[in-house]
Amino acid sequence: MLKRFKKKKSAGTAKSFIEKDKVKAVKKKMKSETFFHNLAETFKAMSDPTRTKIIYALCLEKELCVHDITAIVGTTNSAISHQLRTLRNMKLVKYNKVGKIAYYSLDDIHINNLFAEGLRHVEEK
Amino acid sequence: MLKRFKKKKSAGTAKSFIEKDKVKAVKKKMKSETFFHNLAETFKAMSDPTRTKIIYALCLEKELCVHDITAIVGTTNSAISHQLRTLRNMKLVKYNKVGKIAYYSLDDIHINNLFAEGLRHVEEK
DNA sequence: ACAATATCTGAACAATTGTTCATATGTTAA
DNA sequence: TTAACATATGAACAATTGTTCAGATATTGT
Numbered sequence: 001m002l003k004r005f006k007k008k009k010s011a012g013t014a015k016s017f018i019e020k021d022k023v024k025a026v027k028k029k030m031k032s033e034t035f036f037h038n039l040a041e042t043f044k045a046m047s048d049p050t051r052t053k054i055i056y057a058l059c060l061e062k063e064l065c066v067h068d069i070t071a072i073v074g075t076t077n078s079a080i081s082h083q084l085r086t087l088r089n090m091k092l093v094k095y096n097k098v099g100k101i102a103y104y105s106l107d108d109i110h111i112n113n114l115f116a117e118g119l120r121h122v123e124e125k
Numbered sequence: 126m127l128k129r130f131k132k133k134k135s136a137g138t139a140k141s142f143i144e145k146d147k148v149k150a151v152k153k154k155m156k157s158e159t160f161f162h163n164l165a166e167t168f169k170a171m172s173d174p175t176r177t178k179i180i181y182a183l184c185l186e187k188e189l190c191v192h193d194i195t196a197i198v199g200t201t202n203s204a205i206s207h208q209l210r211t212l213r214n215m216k217l218v219k220y221n222k223v224g225k226i227a228y229y230s231l232d233d234i235h236i237n238n239l240f241a242e243g244l245r246h247v248e249e250k
Numbered sequence: 251a252c253a254a255t256a257t258c259t260g261a262a263c264a265a266t267t268g269t270t271c272a273t274a275t276g277t278t279a280a
Numbered sequence: 281t282t283a284a285c286a287t288a289t290g291a292a293c294a295a296t297t298g299t300t301c302a303g304a305t306a307t308t309g310t
Contacts, residue, residue, distance in 0.1 A: 036174040044172035049161040100277040100286045110246040121235040225307045
């Protein structure tokens with residue numbers, strides 16, 4: 001009880017010490033839950049070695065079919081196909097099908113920039 | 126048995142049709158396994174909503190203590206501390222401890238750029 | 251020395267992920 | 281139609297992940 005009283009006495013000041021202007025300022029500029037979810041999803045799309053290989057390949061050659069990508073990455077067709085679907089769902093790659101062949105390419109220039117920036121970070125560490 | 130024989134006959138030509146110049150060119154420029162691993166790890170560090178919130182907060186205010194980050198993100202101290210360790214291990218954030226308070230900040234400008242580029246991608250979709 | 255504060259940590263758990271396997275779909279050539 | 285080819289897919293599996301819980305450190309003020 002005594003403790004509780006003591007806590008009450010200092011709680012206000014303690015909290016106002018912690019929740020200072022910095023925190024309030026950032027909180028005001030905070031984006032929605034959905035925003036951070038989508039942002040995380042975008043990065044997650046690039047967070048697997050198989051997928052970074054695919055993206056890297058598509059940075060060098062802007063159009064590649066599944067068979068080519070499989071040959072370059074060196075896995076099974078199934079694994080590549082599954083990963084391409086992930087990248088498609090995340091809007092990182094697009095494809096157009098001509099006959100039985102599906103030609104994949106990066107969805108837009110942002111992907112190139114994003115990838116290049118990550119590449120720079122890794123190479124300078 | 127017959128099938129097997131037939132397959133053998135066409136396997137060679139089929140492969141040479143697929144492994145065309147494009148594939149060879151990309152294969153020549155392929156980076157090491159470690160490189161793609163590290164690159165994926167960097168993106169993975171940003172692939173969780175809690176961590177994107179932390180990084181976003183540190184983009185707005187370049188120095189924040191754990192308590193502040195906890196208040197901003199709105200989780201438990203433990204969860205934040207664990208995520209900060211992850212970010213530290215990935216060299217995305219650094220910290221300097223003054224007394225009992227640990228002040229966290231983004232490790233270098235590449236992180237700002239990388240994050241900003243991801244942000245742009247999400248906002249334009 | 252003690253209580254309060256700020257941060258960190260290990261274990262345990264459910265949830266998610268990437269690959270493999272077997273098979274399905276759709277297209278082309280014979 | 282049938283065989284060969286290019287790609288996609290569902291189920292199942294081990295491996296990884298993020299959070300919570302309980303408690304450990306370490307620093308400061310009294």
